[in-house]
Amino acid sequence: MRFTPAALALSLLAGVTSSIAYSKSGDELSQRAARLLSHGHAEIAEGRVNSAIDAYEAALVVQPGSASVLVSLAEATRAQDMQGKALHYYREALDSDPRNLMAIAGEGAALAEKGALNKARRSLARLKGMCGTDCDATQKLAAVLAKEPTPQVVRAEAVKPDAVVSEN
Numbered sequence: 001m002r003f004t005p006a007a008l009a010l011s012l013l014a015g016v017t018s019s020i021a022y023s024k025s026g027d028e029l030s031q032r033a034a035r036l037l038s039h040g041h042a043e044i045a046e047g048r049v050n051s052a053i054d055a056y057e058a059a060l061v062v063q064p065g066s067a068s069v070l071v072s073l074a075e076a077t078r079a080q081d082m083q084g085k086a087l088h089y090y091r092e093a094l095d096s097d098p099r100n101l102m103a104i105a106g107e108g109a110a111l112a113e114k115g116a117l118n119k120a121r122r123s124l125a126r127l128k129g130m131c132g133t134d135c136d137a138t139q140k141l142a143a144v145l146a147k148e149p150t151p152q153v154v155r156a157e158a159v160k161p162d163a164v165v166s167e168n
Contacts, residue, residue: 033063040072044079052076067097074106083110101127105137109144120145 029037040055056073063069074089090107093100108123124145127138 029059029063029066029068033059033066033069036062037069037072040076044076049076049079053080065092065096067093067100067103070096071100071102071106074103074110078106078110078113083114086110087114099130101131101135101137104130105141108141112141112144117145 036055036059040052040059043049043052043055053073053076056069056076059069060066060073070089070093074086074093077089078086087107087110090103090110093103094107097103104123104127108120108127111117111123112120120141124138124141127135127141131138133139133142
């Protein structure tokens with residue numbers, strides 16, 4: 001009985017250290033997914049965003065849940081001004097890799113483009129805490145936030161029509 005807490009603590013320590021030692025290291029792409037991803041990057045460079053999205057989606061089928069594929073897909077959908085869909089892909093990437101700097105920066109940029117500047121500033125603060133102000137991801141998000149503020153979306157409750165009575 002006296003040694004039960006110590007035995008539990010030692011077994012917990014052994015379990016945690018062994019699981020850390022054997023865990024996989026992140027986002028390794030298969031050859032097919034890497035080829036599709038590079039094809040998508042080439043299509044983006046040529047200005048063919050729809051074709052790039054097709055390549056990224058095919059890479060996502062080959063390598064489901066890959067953070068790098070999800071971030072690339074989110075960037076492409078953001079290029080089409082589909083920030084809501086891009087946010088979905090960024091958040092999926094963050095679910096699989098919570099420390100992905102490009103996903104955090106992209107999510108913040110998409111939020112800023114939608115007009116959610118406070119949430120975008122929280123993403124910037126998170127990036128500054130993770131990699132500092134000299135980080136490429138931090139500088140990209142800071143540049144998006146430094147642009148002119150985007151107009152906020154007007155809610156339906158904010159617009160009230162004037163009551164006009166007309167005769168028939």
